[in-house]
Amino acid sequence: METALEVYNDDTEMKSPETQPIKRRKKKSMVWEHFTIECVEPNCRRAFCKGCKQSFAYSNGNKVAGTSHLKRHIAKGTCPALIHTQDNDNNQLMGTPYTPKSDTPRRRYRTQNGSSYVAFNQDKCRQEIAKMIIMHDYPLHMVEHPGFISFVHSIQPHFDAVSFNNVQGDCVATYLAEKQNVMKSLEWIPGRFCLTLDFWKSKLTLGYVFITAHFIDSDWKIQKKLLNVLMESYPEADEALSLAVTNCVSEWGLEGKLFSVTFNHPASNPAVENIRPLLCIKNPGILDGQLVIGNCVARTFSSLAKDVLEKGKDVIKNIRDSVKHVKTSESHEERFVELKEQLQVPSEKVLSLDDQTQWNTTYTMLVAASELKEVFSCLDTADPDYKQPPSAEDWRHVEALCTFLKPLFEAASTLRSSENPSAVTFFHEVWKTQSDLSRAIAGEDPYVASIAKTMKEKVDKYWRDCSLVLAMAVVMDPRFKMKLVEFSFSKIFGEDAGKNIKTVDDGIHELFSEYMALPAPLKPTSQGGKVDGLSDFDTYIMETTGQNLKSELDQYLDETLLPRVQEFDVLDWWKQNKLKYPTLSKMARDILSIPVSAAAFDYVFDMEPREMDEYKMSLRPETVEALICAREWLLENDASSAAAQMSSANIKTEA
Numbered sequence: 001m002e003t004a005l006e007v008y009n010d011d012t013e014m015k016s017p018e019t020q021p022i023k024r025r026k027k028k029s030m031v032w033e034h035f036t037i038e039c040v041e042p043n044c045r046r047a048f049c050k051g052c053k054q055s056f057a058y059s060n061g062n063k064v065a066g067t068s069h070l071k072r073h074i075a076k077g078t079c080p081a082l083i084h085t086q087d088n089d090n091n092q093l094m095g096t097p098y099t100p101k102s103d104t105p106r107r108r109y110r111t112q113n114g115s116s117y118v119a120f121n122q123d124k125c126r127q128e129i130a131k132m133i134i135m136h137d138y139p140l141h142m143v144e145h146p147g148f149i150s151f152v153h154s155i156q157p158h159f160d161a162v163s164f165n166n167v168q169g170d171c172v173a174t175y176l177a178e179k180q181n182v183m184k185s186l187e188w189i190p191g192r193f194c195l196t197l198d199f200w201k202s203k204l205t206l207g208y209v210f211i212t213a214h215f216i217d218s219d220w221k222i223q224k225k226l227l228n229v230l231m232e233s234y235p236e237a238d239e240a241l242s243l244a245v246t247n248c249v250s251e252w253g254l255e256g257k258l259f260s261v262t263f264n265h266p267a268s269n270p271a272v273e274n275i276r277p278l279l280c281i282k283n284p285g286i287l288d289g290q291l292v293i294g295n296c297v298a299r300t301f302s303s304l305a306k307d308v309l310e311k312g313k314d315v316i317k318n319i320r321d322s323v324k325h326v327k328t329s330e331s332h333e334e335r336f337v338e339l340k341e342q343l344q345v346p347s348e349k350v351l352s353l354d355d356q357t358q359w360n361t362t363y364t365m366l367v368a369a370s371e372l373k374e375v376f377s378c379l380d381t382a383d384p385d386y387k388q389p390p391s392a393e394d395w396r397h398v399e400a401l402c403t404f405l406k407p408l409f410e411a412a413s414t415l416r417s418s419e420n421p422s423a424v425t426f427f428h429e430v431w432k433t434q435s436d437l438s439r440a441i442a443g444e445d446p447y448v449a450s451i452a453k454t455m456k457e458k459v460d461k462y463w464r465d466c467s468l469v470l471a472m473a474v475v476m477d478p479r480f481k482m483k484l485v486e487f488s489f490s491k492i493f494g495e496d497a498g499k500n501i502k503t504v505d506d507g508i509h510e511l512f513s514e515y516m517a518l519p520a521p522l523k524p525t526s527q528g529g530k531v532d533g534l535s536d537f538d539t540y541i542m543e544t545t546g547q548n549l550k551s552e553l554d555q556y557l558d559e560t561l562l563p564r565v566q567e568f569d570v571l572d573w574w575k576q577n578k579l580k581y582p583t584l585s586k587m588a589r590d591i592l593s594i595p596v597s598a599a600a601f602d603y604v605f606d607m608e609p610r611e612m613d614e615y616k617m618s619l620r621p622e623t624v625e626a627l628i629c630a631r632e633w634l635l636e637n638d639a640s641s642a643a644a645q646m647s648s649a650n651i652k653t654e655a
Contacts, residue, residue, distance in 0.1 A: 207235025
């Protein structure tokens with residue numbers, strides 16, 4: 001059955017030598033939305049396309065050509081003008097096109113709403129292919145694979161096959177379009193930006209730097225955005241870090257907005273010092289460039305875990321072999337389970353072999369095996385194939401290893417479970433870890449003490465490099481302020497606590513002075529932006545009292561600590577108090593956006609730096625950056641859309 005709309009665009013009379021004048025019936029075919037009839041010669045009329053002006057036969061004397069060829073012109077997408085005038089959002093024709101069905105009677109029916117036909121659009125299809133390749137990380141060469149070409153042709157025979165170069169250009173175009181959207185969104189960020197540099201290695205000794213910006217938006221929500229993926233030919237060079245930061249700052253217009261830099265790549269002192277001027281020059285006086293964090297907390301935890309596993313490698317191998325014996329044979333596992341039931345071992349842990357590139361899997365394996373050690377100790381009586389059970393000394397060492405790994409595992413799990421872990425949380429974790437290691441070194445067990453000594457050297461270095469940044473974040477939490485700094489530093493530094501506490505206090509006041517000195521419009525003149533005309537009164541108060549009015553910072557520090565409730569949202573607190581502390585809230589916004597980890601949350605347990613795959617290494621560096629950045633942005637857009645839809649659905653449900 002053909003689908004048509006009733007159209008009234010030609011009610012003229014048609015005369016013939018053999019017949020009396022008759023009135024032509026009103027044309028109902030959808031084609032008359034796109035064609036007009038013009039008389040070109042006596043008794044000869046032609047149909048002219050409204051879009052491209054091409055003419056087609058219509059009638060010659062009594063002979064009428066029909067409309068099938070006109071339908072093909074518009075329904076198959078062959079009219080160039082029609083392709084360009086269709087709506088890019090829904091890709092529907094301006095009229096109501098018709099899809100022919102050859103096996104139905106050629107009768108015409110009037111439709112109430114019309115049926116929409118999506119016209120074929122080569123450009124739109126190429127855009128969608130590029131988006132598909134980006135989002136699902138498919139190889140660009142797939143568009144040249146015979147199977148893909150055959151599949152697409154079966155769906156749309158009119159699609160012109162695209163080459164590798166075509167789709168590479170389309171992917172870069174998608175990246176550039178998304179990049180413009182990201183740049184526009186960053187223009188409205190009220191505070192400064194903190195950068196993280198995540199280094200990936202490659203088999204070709206090339207390095208890749210993933211640069212991510214962290215910031216707090218106007219709604220006081222912490223956000224992050226991947227900005228660059230830069231290839232470094234000489235990643236070990238002293239200039240590699242600073243060059244990457246310089247390129248990013250220039251490309252994204254972050255001059256004067258850079259607050260801190262955190263990286264996870266082993267860097268020499270000259271390499272770190274090359275970064276400091278970037279902060280000082282672009283942000284004069286910001287703690288003299290001290291906000292350069294050379295120790296990503298995720299990499300620090302992985303390095304500590306690696307030390308623990310190295311100390312216990314022989315014992316761990318014995319445990320791994322025992323687990324392997326059970327897990328690689330159904331009969332062995334059945335005997336193990338039967339023996340566990342006979343011994344009535346209460347553990348619910350399930351044995352699993354570890355992935356030696358992920359230290360958390362080794363920890364999980366050791367914990368499970370340790371809880372089932374009674375079964376392993378008796379397994380040789382039930383399973384004659386099991387020859388060498390771990391000794392009692394081995395199990396004692398396993399317990400010691402787990403004691404060291406457990407706090408690292410829990411802290412790293414916080415990184416993995418939260419997209420933006422708080423620096424306050426890791427202030428607690430680091431100083432507690434340092435205190436625990438000090439006690440372990442002083443203990444009587446030489447095996448435990450040797451492990452603790454190795455770990456403490458790295459924790460001490462991390463604390464020296466990062467304690468100022470972590471402590472400043474603690475001060476900006478109204479539940480702790482300087483009090484927790486004073487308490488924890490007295491435990492860690494002993495007689496030197498006073499000097500280190502003063503360093504934090506001086507740093508906070510120095511930074512606040514820099515924010516007070518910021519030029520307008522960053523510096524608020526008064527609460528709400530209104531001038532009350534009482535500046536002379538302020539001068540009178542200072543002269544008559546003989547002292548300056550308390551600064552926002554000192555007023556904040558002197559106020560009573562808030563109760564330590566578990567669900568406290570420090571960012572929301574500053575949002576609610578930004579009028580009370582107009583300048584201090586700006587400083588708090590930037591301090592609380594400093595990230596403690598440069599590694600993506602999926603990779604916090606990696607034993608080694610991530611490695612770029614060989615396929616991407618075969619592509620141009622610009623293409624690699626386009627594919628990786630665009631993928632992240634597109635996925636973020638999809639996640640935001642899904643969250644908005646869910647929120648809307650919840651609101652409707654509640655209503």
